[in-house]
Amino acid sequence: MSEDERRIETRAIHAGQEPDEETGALMTPIYANSTYAQDGPGDHRGYEYSRTGNPTRADLESNLAALEGGSYGRAFSSGMGAINTVLNLLEAGDHVVAGNDVYGGTHRIFTQVYEKYDLEFDFVETTDHDAVRDAVRDETALVWVETPTNPLMRVNDIDALADIAHDVDALCAVDNTFATPYLQRPLEHGADIVSHSLTKYLGGHSDIVGGALVTDDADLDEEIGFYQNSVGATPSPFDCFLVLRGTKTLPVRMDRHCDNARELAAWLDDHEAVETVHYPGLDSHPQHELAAEQMDDFGGMLSFELDGTLEQASTVVEETAVFTLAESLGGVESLIEQPAAMTHAAIPREERLEAGLTDGLIRVSVGIEHIDDMKADLQQAFSAAF
Numbered sequence: 305m306s307e308d309e310r311r312i313e314t315r316a317i318h319a320g321q322e323p324d325e326e327t328g329a330l331m332t333p334i335y336a337n338s339t340y341a342q343d344g345p346g347d348h349r350g351y352e353y354s355r356t357g358n359p360t361r362a363d364l365e366s367n368l369a370a371l372e373g374g375s376y377g378r379a380f381s382s383g384m385g386a387i388n389t390v391l392n393l394l395e396a397g398d399h400v401v402a403g404n405d406v407y408g409g410t411h412r413i414f415t416q417v418y419e420k421y422d423l424e425f426d427f428v429e430t431t432d433h434d435a436v437r438d439a440v441r442d443e444t445a446l447v448w449v450e451t452p453t454n455p456l457m458r459v460n461d462i463d464a465l466a467d468i469a470h471d472v473d474a475l476c477a478v479d480n481t482f483a484t485p486y487l488q489r490p491l492e493h494g495a496d497i498v499s500h501s502l503t504k505y506l507g508g509h510s511d512i513v514g515g516a517l518v519t520d521d522a523d524l525d526e527e528i529g530f531y532q533n534s535v536g537a538t539p540s541p542f543d544c545f546l547v548l549r550g551t552k553t554l555p556v557r558m559d560r561h562c563d564n565a566r567e568l569a570a571w572l573d574d575h576e577a578v579e580t581v582h583y584p585g586l587d588s589h590p591q592h593e594l595a596a597e598q599m600d601d602f603g604g605m606l607s608f609e610l611d612g613t614l615e616q617a618s619t620v621v622e623e624t625a626v627f628t629l630a631e632s633l634g635g636v637e638s639l640i641e642q643p644a645a646m647t648h649a650a651i652p653r654e655e656r657l658e659a660g661l662t663d664g665l666i667r668v669s670v671g672i673e674h675i676d677d678m679k680a681d682l683q684q685a686f687s688a689a690f
């Protein structure tokens with residue numbers, strides 16, 4: 305059976321991870337070295353220098369490509385390192401269209417780093433396809449898509465947005481960090497590049513920072529590889545090993561993340577202290593049907609609005625114990641945060657409210673602990689606040 309025909313649970317464990325030929329070692333070794341002996345000048349065995357290529361990284365890159373159903377993977381020292389490399393593909397004067405609720409770091413690198421290199425960015429509501437069609441033009445070289453988005457869990461239609469991008473010969477890149485390839489494979493929906501923060505679900509244990517790009521296009525991959533080597537935001541072999549360790553259990557972890565999030569979303573939806581729950585798995589979610597088509601399950605991220613003040617929401621996130629008050633997401637442990645006071649505090653209040661980020665909004669990364677302990681923890685925190 306070829307690698308491509310195997311199910312994702314099998315690929316997660318075996319793709320790019322053949323036992324070592326010489327020793328039979330089952331796990332990919334950590335090749336902790338910078339350089340490689342050559343048999344003659346330029347006559348090497350595939351590796352010259354570890355920024356350019358490293359065997360542990362190569363196995364991770366094969367594994368990530370196989371998970372996304374793509375042909376080529378490239379690993380980076382952070383998700384931002386990966387996103388930076390997508391921007392390296394552009395030329396001065398190019399135009400980029402992105403969602404108006406993209407990840408904060410993405411918004412920052414677009415506007416505060418690349419605008420000064422004469423790239424132009426427009427942020428639009430990407431669930432509104434007319435708005436995206438109006439925003440693209442001849443100079444548009446990239447349409448940047450996130451789905452589900454943070455923290456309101458809006459779901460974007462990858463097929464439709466890739467079509468709009470391709471109509472103007474632009475690339476469509478999808479940040480697949482929230483869904484992971486276990487739930488959503490953007491290349492199957494017309495995306496040209498898939499971007500990841502490996503820091504989140506793919507690493508899965510809150511112990512590394514990393515990023516990746518996957519594509520099916522050999523020329524695009526060669527260009528990405530050129531910038532990966534030229535810029536040098538490459539991950540250490542040890543970090544690559546940890547992500548390989550993480551991806552082996554991605555399917556089982558995601559199943560539990562999804563089950564717990566589904567049950568927690570329903571419980572919160574029924575709770576008197578909660579006004580609204582944002583979770584694509586709920587029938588009430590505005591893009592629930594699209595999510596059901598595009599995703600294999602609805603993921604482990606959700607947010608909810610308390611029927612209360614900024615202070616009451618702060619009390620809730622301070623009082624939880626199973627949920628740790630922290631930024632980031634996608635690890636086995638449950639995390640909780642308050643966007644208005646933390647990740648999105650820099651946005652002026654009026655603007656923040658207009659974007660739907662209310663004072664009482666709370667975002668949780670639902671971990672894989674027991675669901676009853678999560679509910680009890682939130683209940684005691686609600687009781688402390690109300």
Ligand SMILES: *Cc1c(COP(=O)(O)O)cnc(C)c1O
Pocket residue numbers: 382383384385407409410450479481482500501502503504513514515
């Ligand atoms: C965390 C994150 C990033 C950035 O990744 P880092 O590994 O923190 O550099 C990009 N996109 C999304 C959706 C993220 O959650």
